[in-house]
Amino acid sequence: MKFLVNxxxxxxxxxxxxxxxxxxxxxxxxxxxxxxxxLSPDDYQQGSTVRIMYVHVPSAWLALLxxxxxxxxxxxxxAFRIPFGxxxxxxxxxxGAVFTLICIVSGSLWGKPMWGTWWVWDARLTSVAILFIxxxxxxFMNLSFENRIVREKxxxxxxxxxxxxxxxxxxxxxxxxTLHQPATISKLSKPSIDxxxxxxxxxxxxxFIMVGLAIAILRIKSEIISRKSNLN
Amino acid sequence: MIILNKIxxxxxxxxxxxxxxxxxxxxxxxxxxxxxxxxIFSIGPDKETISSIGIGIVWTLLLLSSTLSLRKFxxxxxxxxxxxxxxxxxxxxxxxxxxxxxxxxxxxxxxxxLSIPIACILLNIANDKLIYLFSSFVIGSFILSCLxxxxxxxxxxxxxxxxxxxxxxxxxxxxxxxxxxxxxxLEENFNSLISILFGILLIVFAINPWxxxxxxxxxxxxx
Numbered sequence: 162m163k164f165l166v167n168x169x170x171x172x173x174x175x176x177x178x179x180x181x182x183x184x185x186x187x188x189x190x191x192x193x194x195x196x197x198x199x200l201s202p203d204d205y206q207q208g209s210t211v212r213i214m215y216v217h218v219p220s221a222w223l224a225l226l227x228x229x230x231x232x233x234x235x236x237x238x239x240a241f242r243i244p245f246g247x248x249x250x251x252x253x254x255x256x257g258a259v260f261t262l263i264c265i266v267s268g269s270l271w272g273k274p275m276w277g278t279w280w281v282w283d284a285r286l287t288s289v290a291i292l293f294i295x296x297x298x299x300x301f302m303n304l305s306f307e308n309r310i311v312r313e314k315x316x317x318x319x320x321x322x323x324x325x326x327x328x329x330x331x332x333x334x335x336x337x338x339t340l341h342q343p344a345t346i347s348k349l350s351k352p353s354i355d356x357x358x359x360x361x362x363x364x365x366x367x368x369f370i371m372v373g374l375a376i377a378i379l380r381i382k383s384e385i386i387s388r389k390s391n392l393n
Numbered sequence: 394m395i396i397l398n399k400i401x402x403x404x405x406x407x408x409x410x411x412x413x414x415x416x417x418x419x420x421x422x423x424x425x426x427x428x429x430x431x432x433i434f435s436i437g438p439d440k441e442t443i444s445s446i447g448i449g450i451v452w453t454l455l456l457l458s459s460t461l462s463l464r465k466f467x468x469x470x471x472x473x474x475x476x477x478x479x480x481x482x483x484x485x486x487x488x489x490x491x492x493x494x495x496x497x498x499x500x501x502x503x504x505x506x507l508s509i510p511i512a513c514i515l516l517n518i519a520n521d522k523l524i525y526l527f528s529s530f531v532i533g534s535f536i537l538s539c540l541x542x543x544x545x546x547x548x549x550x551x552x553x554x555x556x557x558x559x560x561x562x563x564x565x566x567x568x569x570x571x572x573x574x575x576x577x578x579l580e581e582n583f584n585s586l587i588s589i590l591f592g593i594l595l596i597v598f599a600i601n602p603w604x605x606x607x608x609x610x611x612x613x614x615x616x
Contacts, residue, residue: 215498287567291564291567293563294564296561298557298560298561298564301554301557302551302557303549304554305551305553305554305557306550306551307550307552307553308550308615310611310615311550311611311612311615312550313613314607314611315547315550315608318547318604318607318608319547321604322543322565322600322604323564323565325596326563
């Protein structure tokens with residue numbers, strides 16, 4: 162498991178893994194899209210708009226997962242003085258921002274026919290919007306510091322302070338009365354979703370994970386190269 | 394006893410500095426009042442509307458005008474080397490952050506506390522709400538001072554884009570705004586909301602010396 166903290170080991174691992182991940186993501190995406198567009202049934206209330214869920218839910222999960230990974234790697238980088246943590250922080254932040262943006266846009270596209278409005282000031286929506294702004298601030302911080310050593314540590318501290326927002330996003334539907342529905346799949350008891358909708362959702366989740374992983378591998382490799390040649 | 398002497402001389406120095414630069418704090422307060430005027434001009438002078446959204450306006454403008462003075466939080470001491478001298482005299486970076494936070498609270502936020510009653514008269518807010526506004530502002534402004542300490546120490550080495558510091562404070566002040574406006578508007582829930590606000594204060598006060606001290610140390614090491 163040394164490839165998780167060591168840049169040269171990671172490079173070797175990434176060379177082996179990149180092509181299979183790319184092929185797997187293409188296959189999973191085509192299967193998942195076929196499933197979610199043609200083979201899954203319409204909802205009895207929502208009709209065909211339920212299919213937006215197959216993009217909305219995986220991107221929301223991945224937005225949270227990306228931030229959680231960044232938090233763990235900030236702790237690793239600051240506490241154990243392993244610079245690979247800062248490399249991950251720099252490389253992964255735009256991916257999380259894009260996933261959050263996909264989540265917000267697809268959610269509001271779903272909200273217009275279902276709730277009758279693009280946007281409500283409800284706890285879940287607001288906290289996800291703040292998550293998006295936190296991602297943007299991380300990206301801007303990465304661009305605006307000149308000294309690299311200061312930049313990466315300051316960004317890691319900011320990621321740690323901003324991770325207060327993660328449990329708020331996760332539990333906002335339980336703590337407050339929100340218009341957004343509470344968790345149906347990731348709760349501890351039996352999931353309250355039908356298997357015919359569960360299967361495309363899971364396939365799409367894995368497809369999103371694979372796409373995110375492929376882009377992350379490319380970005381981390383380029384970040385390692387730019388550090389080796391002292392570009393910034 | 395030596396540490397007490399150091400603290401007293403620290404605050405004496407802060408007092409001298411703020412007294413000589415008193416026009417900066419006054420400018421902040423003038424900004425606060427001018428923005429209230431602009432708000433009223435843009436909404437219209439209808440008394441009902443103004444008094445229903447007055448609390449929100451007061452809190453928003455307090456937040457905006459206290460982020461204006463963030464640049465002076467550590468930057469001056471950092472550039473003329475006083476931060477290094479304080480550290481060489483035996484104050485740790487975290488302790489400097491705590492002292493600076495209290496100094497910001499006393500010399501920047503307390504003048505706002507004194508100007509709140511005048512703002513309440515201008516915005517037609519009922520007198521019995523004033524005590525709730527005061528109590529929420531005493532707690533909320535201290536949270537804002539802690540957040541300001543964190544964000545301005547993060548941006549010490551950031552020469553290009555200092556507005557980022559204000560954005561960081563505003564992101565983390567969202568729950569403070571929610572709960573402190575709630576304290577004033579929902580008087581029957583006063584105890585529970587003020588407890589939540591106080592809990593946020595304790596969390597931020599615990600994070601503040603750790604995060605700001607680390608950032609100060611980084612900035613001084615790599616300057």
